[in-house]
Amino acid sequence: MDDYPLLDIFWSMFIFFMWIMWFVLLFRVISDIFRSNDLGGWAKAGWITFTILLPFLGVLVYVIVRGRSMTDRDVQQLQRRDEAFRAYVRDAAGDKPANNDAAQLATLADLRERGVLTEAEFQKAKAGIIGEQPTMSQTSNGRATTGVQG
Numbered sequence: 833m834d835d836y837p838l839l840d841i842f843w844s845m846f847i848f849f850m851w852i853m854w855f856v857l858l859f860r861v862i863s864d865i866f867r868s869n870d871l872g873g874w875a876k877a878g879w880i881t882f883t884i885l886l887p888f889l890g891v892l893v894y895v896i897v898r899g900r901s902m903t904d905r906d907v908q909q910l911q912r913r914d915e916a917f918r919a920y921v922r923d924a925a926g927d928k929p930a931n932n933d934a935a936q937l938a939t940l941a942d943l944r945e946r947g948v949l950t951e952a953e954f955q956k957a958k959a960g961i962i963g964e965q966p967t968m969s970q971t972s973n974g975r976a977t978t979g980v981q982g
Contacts, residue, residue, distance in 0.1 A: 858883070861891050864902050867909075936961050 865871065865879045883890035895902070937958065944954040 857895075858887060858891055861894050861902075864898075864905065865894070867905065868898075868901070870901070933961055 940957050943949045
């Protein structure tokens with residue numbers, strides 16, 4: 833190991849890393865050529881031929897000429913994936929987020945706080961959601977109030 837200095841080890845690691853990054857970029861460009869909808873068959877064949885015959889120049893020119901549209905296609909693909917995932921989650925969750933008891937109770941509480949519902953209406957609706965029967969009870973001042981029997 834004495835005949836291979838430390839800086840040469842770092843330089844070799846750097847060259848190896850850049851070599852790997854080159855292949856990542858090359859495969860990314862080739863996959864973008866195939867997935868591009870705005871290129872016709874002959875244009876795709878031309879870009880593929882250019883990147884295979886002159887790989888460094890072909891990839892460099894492709895990134896310069898079509899780099900922005902490459903990013904736009906990536907963003908569109910990610911948005912489609914996100915929409916598909918969200919649709920799957922909504923479908924798996926039953927597609928009715930407001931149908932669960934907690935969401936309905938929160939909506940009722942909000943309506944009561946804004947004054948849309950009276951306390952009696954709130955208790956009656958709450959009892960309907962929970963599945964309990966409302967009862968009449970006496971308060972400390974002798975007034976009858978609507979309560980929920982548990």
